Amino acid sequence: MPKTASNLGFNESTIDTFQSAEPPLLPADSETSQLTRLLKEYFTQADIEQVWVAYRYAAAAHADQTRRTGEPYITHPVAVACILAKLHMDLPTLLAALLHDVVEDTGVTITEISKKFGKQVAALVEGLTKLDKIEFQSATQAQAENFRKMLLAMSQDVRVILVKLADRLHNMQTLDVMNAQKQKRIARETLEIYAPIANRLGLNLIYQELEDLSFKHLYPMRHRVIAKAIKVARGNRKEVISKILEAIQQSLAIAHLEANVKGREKHLYSVYRKMANKATALQQIHDIYGFRILVKDIPNCYLALGTLHGLYKPIPGKFKDFIAIPKANGYQSLHTTLFGPFGTPIEVQIRSEEMHKIANTGVAAHWMYKTTDANLTALQQQTHQWLQSLVEIQTESDDNYEFLENFKVDLFPDEVYVFTPKGKILALPRRSTAVDFAYAVHTDVGNSCVAVKINNELAPLRTEMRNGDNVEIITAPLANPNPAWLNYVVTGKARSHIRHYLKTLQAKESAHLGERMLNMALRALHVEPSAVADNLWRKVIRDYGAKDKSEILTDIGLGKRVGLMVAHQLTAGIPALHVFENTKPKTSTKLDSITISGSEGMAVQFAQCCRPIPGDPILGFINKDKGLIIHTHDCPTTLKFKLDPDKWLDVEWDSDSKKLFKVNVRLVVMNERGMLAKLAAGISDVGSNIDNVSVEEPDGSQYANVNFTVQVRNRVHLAELMRNLRKIPDVVRINRVKGVHNEEKIQ
Ligand code: MN
Numbered sequence: 062m063p064k065t066a067s068n069l070g071f072n073e074s075t076i077d078t079f080q081s082a083e084p085p086l087l088p089a090d091s092e093t094s095q096l097t098r099l100l101k102e103y104f105t106q107a108d109i110e111q112v113w114v115a116y117r118y119a120a121a122a123h124a125d126q127t128r129r130t131g132e133p134y135i136t137h138p139v140a141v142a143c144i145l146a147k148l149h150m151d152l153p154t155l156l157a158a159l160l161h162d163v164v165e166d167t168g169v170t171i172t173e174i175s176k177k178f179g180k181q182v183a184a185l186v187e188g189l190t191k192l193d194k195i196e197f198q199s200a201t202q203a204q205a206e207n208f209r210k211m212l213l214a215m216s217q218d219v220r221v222i223l224v225k226l227a228d229r230l231h232n233m234q235t236l237d238v239m240n241a242q243k244q245k246r247i248a249r250e251t252l253e254i255y256a257p258i259a260n261r262l263g264l265n266l267i268y269q270e271l272e273d274l275s276f277k278h279l280y281p282m283r284h285r286v287i288a289k290a291i292k293v294a295r296g297n298r299k300e301v302i303s304k305i306l307e308a309i310q311q312s313l314a315i316a317h318l319e320a321n322v323k324g325r326e327k328h329l330y331s332v333y334r335k336m337a338n339k340a341t342a343l344q345q346i347h348d349i350y351g352f353r354i355l356v357k358d359i360p361n362c363y364l365a366l367g368t369l370h371g372l373y374k375p376i377p378g379k380f381k382d383f384i385a386i387p388k389a390n391g392y393q394s395l396h397t398t399l400f401g402p403f404g405t406p407i408e409v410q411i412r413s414e415e416m417h418k419i420a421n422t423g424v425a426a427h428w429m430y431k432t433t434d435a436n437l438t439a440l441q442q443q444t445h446q447w448l449q450s451l452v453e454i455q456t457e458s459d460d461n462y463e464f465l466e467n468f469k470v471d472l473f474p475d476e477v478y479v480f481t482p483k484g485k486i487l488a489l490p491r492r493s494t495a496v497d498f499a500y501a502v503h504t505d506v507g508n509s510c511v512a513v514k515i516n517n518e519l520a521p522l523r524t525e526m527r528n529g530d531n532v533e534i535i536t537a538p539l540a541n542p543n544p545a546w547l548n549y550v551v552t553g554k555a556r557s558h559i560r561h562y563l564k565t566l567q568a569k570e571s572a573h574l575g576e577r578m579l580n581m582a583l584r585a586l587h588v589e590p591s592a593v594a595d596n597l598w599r600k601v602i603r604d605y606g607a608k609d610k611s612e613i614l615t616d617i618g619l620g621k622r623v624g625l626m627v628a629h630q631l632t633a634g635i636p637a638l639h640v641f642e643n644t645k646p647k648t649s650t651k652l653d654s655i656t657i658s659g660s661e662g663m664a665v666q667f668a669q670c671c672r673p674i675p676g677d678p679i680l681g682f683i684n685k686d687k688g689l690i691i692h693t694h695d696c697p698t699t700l701k702f703k704l705d706p707d708k709w710l711d712v713e714w715d716s717d718s719k720k721l722f723k724v725n726v727r728l729v730v731m732n733e734r735g736m737l738a739k740l741a742a743g744i745s746d747v748g749s750n751i752d753n754v755s756v757e758e759p760d761g762s763q764y765a766n767v768n769f770t771v772q773v774r775n776r777v778h779l780a781e782l783m784r785n786l787r788k789i790p791d792v793v794r795i796n797r798v799k800g801v802h803n804e805e806k807i808q
Pocket residue numbers: 137161162228
């Protein structure tokens with residue numbers, strides 16, 4: 062039985078009547094008091110009270126759980142909330158942070174959260190719960206990229222990702238309690254997935270901490286060595302650094318520039334990465350130390366740059382202007398490297414205070430400075446560009462910032478990311494179905510798929526893929542592509558393979574029909590087909606420039622060649638001896654008729670205009686490319702062809718056919734309730750199926766026209782069906798339609 066708030070012994074009325082912002086009930090641990098302090102910086106009293114309501118709700122839901130560290134579980138959501146409060150995230154984000162694990166871990170439902178905290182918070186918690194369910198397995202770079210996109214695509218709301226990153230940061234901060242293997246797995250996932258996302262969103266502080274923590278757990282030895290070496294270097298160079306710092310401060314003061322100059326240390330992992338990439342020793346990495354100069358605005362950035370270049374010579378080619386051309390994650394600064402006084406290169410970053418805030422908090426700056434910053438539009442614009450660059454689509458800039466109102470953004474509108482059973486991620490076009498997925502896995506899987514399991518449940522093959530789905534295709538050895546798939550596949554690969562299969566199939570079926578047509582023609586010339594020698598065939602194949610015998614047979618079946626002409630050529634050299642003995646030679650070359658059973662597949666088609674059924678007198682017309690098309694004798698479409706004997710064939714029905722054929726029937730009925738149901742029952746009573754139905758109800762008339770396409774075995778079956786329908790009292794008239802009622806427009 063799922064646990065709910067009430068059977069957890071949770072008293073709802075306590076929450077509702079709970080009003081004080083700093084209740085005595087709160088445990089006085091460091092995290093909660095830290096959260097209180099952080100919230101007071103920017104929340105109103107009413108908002109803070111809301112946060113405590115969520116806190117108490119989550120604390121009760123997690124009451125019987127502890128973390129591996131031994132602390133009560135609630136300390137984790139509180140720590141996550143603290144990280145987000147430092148970024149001054151809004152109220153819904155803070156509530157979602159406190160509630161982010163309750164659905165996953167305690168059986169509280171999204172509906173309950175929605176009732177208690179509103180739809181917005183519920184949507185954020187739901188997004189987080191969804192992210193928790195997917196797990197990154199493969200470690201190739203392309204897969205990591207896809208996984209990052211999948212996470213972003215599933216998040217929809219950027220705040221979901223921000224909570225997720227804070228969640229991951231706290232888990233990384235407390236990773237020591239896990240076993241070594243788990244530490245490494247989580248650290249690798251963080252390094253490959255979450256740190257790059259934080260970087261992309263410009264959340265520099267979180268990004269660097271995630272990288273350093275991952276580095277520490279993935280390569281504990283290297284981490285220790287580098288940390289120690291940097292510490293030593295720091296001690297050795299202390300004097301040098303303070304001298305340079307003084308010189309910089311002095312020259313800026315002389316130029317009357319108000320500036321804040323600080324020594325700066327690179328984060329460990331970036332030092333390691335530099336060593337690994339360039340295969341250099343630590344001693345050679347000089348820019349472990351650098352300086353950062355904060356000034357009040359952009360003009361001052363360039364003035365400070367000029368002053369510094371006057372102080373020390375810049376190293377050519379090292380100057381970068383990220384103010385004019387910001388990085389993709391929104392980062393802005395001037396970078397330059399100078400020849401220092403003792404031959405050491407000095408790396409300097411110059412930026413304004415505002416750039417510094419954004420460099421630290423990235424996309425979160427949107428929330429952080431929203432209320433105080435006068436430069437709101439610029440920030441909105443930047444956030445907008447961010448999301449745009451994530452989407453990697455270039456649309457004309459519009460001044461519609463509506464998305465900032467609900468923060469919902471479809472980050473990858475053209476793609477959907479799903480898992481194979483082996484944990485590989487496939488990127489498919491949006492609206493792709495299980496069949497597209499099957500062909501994306503492998504052509505053979507596509508060609509033989511029969512069913513699909515999505516997240517372990519059977520689903521129809523036409524089901525559209527959703528982000529994060531686990532998809533498993535079920536194949537059968539003898540299964541074949543179904544022409545109906547063409548109605549819903551969206552990928553070119555699936556489409557072309559299905560088409561290719563159908564074409565091959567049609568060629569096979571046409572070859573079969575072509576052989577029957579040729580044999581008939583040969584017999585009309587009094588030649589037994591088996592008597593045609595191989596060398597005659599070879600000659601004809603050569604003369605036609607065909608590949609082989611079956612190509613010629615296919616051509617006959619498709620109506621591209623006339624059977625009788627091929628027969629003439631094949632019999633050209635056959636002596637009279639091969640002519641049927643004991644039969645009187647016929648003088649005419651009139652062909653016998655060919656029998657049609659309905660099971661010829663695509664080589665034989667039944668005309669839509671007259672829809673012939675067994676029992677109808679029929680004619681076969683040879684249509685180039687389409688093959689043999691069967692019409693009724695009296696079909697008006699046939700009139701113009703009848704004059705050309707090369708174009709038509711005598712055909713007759715195979716009396717043993719068990720197939721069902723489509724036929725059109727039109728009824729005039731009294732327009733009343735339940736009529737259609739009565740008609741449908743009357744049709745199924747006689748063992749027929751309805752293929753299609755349309756109803757015309759002329760205005761103000763008491764009658765309605767009903768058009769059915771039904772499936773029958775033959776004329777006798779059809780007569781039985783019509784008799785049965787006529788018995789229904791309100792059926793006024795019924796007749797078979799030979800004409801194109803499918804294309805008739807209903808007014
Ligand atoms: Mn968590």
